[in-house]
Amino acid sequence: MVLEARDLACLRGERAVFAGLSFGLPAGAALLLTGANGAGKSTLLRILAGLLPPAEGAVLWRGEDVGAEPSAHAARLRYVSHQDALKPALTVAENLALFARLWGGAVMPALEALALAPLADLPARVLSAGQRRRLALARLVLAPVPLWLLDEPTTGLDAASVERLGPILADHRARGGIVVAATHLPLPLPDARELRL
Numbered sequence: 356m357v358l359e360a361r362d363l364a365c366l367r368g369e370r371a372v373f374a375g376l377s378f379g380l381p382a383g384a385a386l387l388l389t390g391a392n393g394a395g396k397s398t399l400l401r402i403l404a405g406l407l408p409p410a411e412g413a414v415l416w417r418g419e420d421v422g423a424e425p426s427a428h429a430a431r432l433r434y435v436s437h438q439d440a441l442k443p444a445l446t447v448a449e450n451l452a453l454f455a456r457l458w459g460g461a462v463m464p465a466l467e468a469l470a471l472a473p474l475a476d477l478p479a480r481v482l483s484a485g486q487r488r489r490l491a492l493a494r495l496v497l498a499p500v501p502l503w504l505l506d507e508p509t510t511g512l513d514a515a516s517v518e519r520l521g522p523i524l525a526d527h528r529a530r531g532g533i534v535v536a537a538t539h540l541p542l543p544l545p546d547a548r549e550l551r552l
C-alpha cells in the first residue's frame with residue numbers, strides 16, 4: 356500500500372468523531388469519503404494531510420508514519436479545502452503564478468485545463484463561486500505530486516466543469532497518483548472505493 360490509515364481515531368472536544376478507522380490505497384487508487392454532515396470527512400482529510408494529529412493510530416506513506424517527517428509529507432500532497440484561499444487583488448493568472456513559483460509548473464496549461472484562460476487577467480475578487488473553485492482546482496494541474504486530498508471539489512461547479520475534472524483526475528491516477536475526496540455529489544472517479552463515515 357502507498358497510503359495507509361491505521362486504526363485512526365479522532366476526538367473533537369470530548370466527542371469521538373470516528374475511531375478504529377483503517378484503509379489502504381495502492382498507487383492509482385481513489386477513495387470517496389461520504390456520510391452525513393459532521394460525520395468527519397473534512398476532519399479525516401486534515402488528518403491525512405498531516406494538519407491535525409489523530410487521537411490514536413497513524414497515517415503511513417509507503418510504510419512510514421507521516422508524522423515523522425511532516426515537511427516531506429506536505430511536499431507530496433495537494434490539499435484543496437473548503438477555502439479557496441485566493442488573493443483577491445491579484446489576477447487569476449497571478450494567483451496561479453504564486454503557486455507555480457512554489458511548486459513549479461506552467462500557469463497557462465493549468466488555466467486552460469479548467470477553462471480559465473479567458474478570465475486570466477481578471478482580479479480574483481470578481482470571480483463567481485464556481486470560477487473561484489476552478490481556480491483552486493487549477494493548482495492541481497501545475498506540478499505533479501502523488502497525493503490529492505479534495506474537500507467537496509465540485510461544489511459550485513457547472514456540469515461542463517465537473518466533466519473537465521474527469522480527465523484531470525484520470526491523468527493523475529494513470530501516473531500512479533492517489534485521490535481521496537470528500538463529497539456529497541457524484542464525482543468523475545470511476546472505480547473509486549467508498550468509505551462511508
Ligand SMILES: Nc1ncnc2c1ncn2[C@@H]1O[C@H](COP(=O)(O)OP(=O)(O)OP(=O)(O)O)[C@@H](O)[C@H]1O
Nearest residue numbers: 367368372390391392393394395396397398399537
Ligand atoms: N475545530 C473544531 N473544534 C471542535 N469540533 C470540531 C472542530 N472542527 C470540526 N468539529 C466537529 O467535528 C465533527 C466533524 O466535522 P467535519 O467538518 O469533519 O464533518 P464533515 O463530515 O466534513 O461534514 P460536512 O458534510 O458538513 O462537510 C463535527 O461534529 C464538527 O462540529
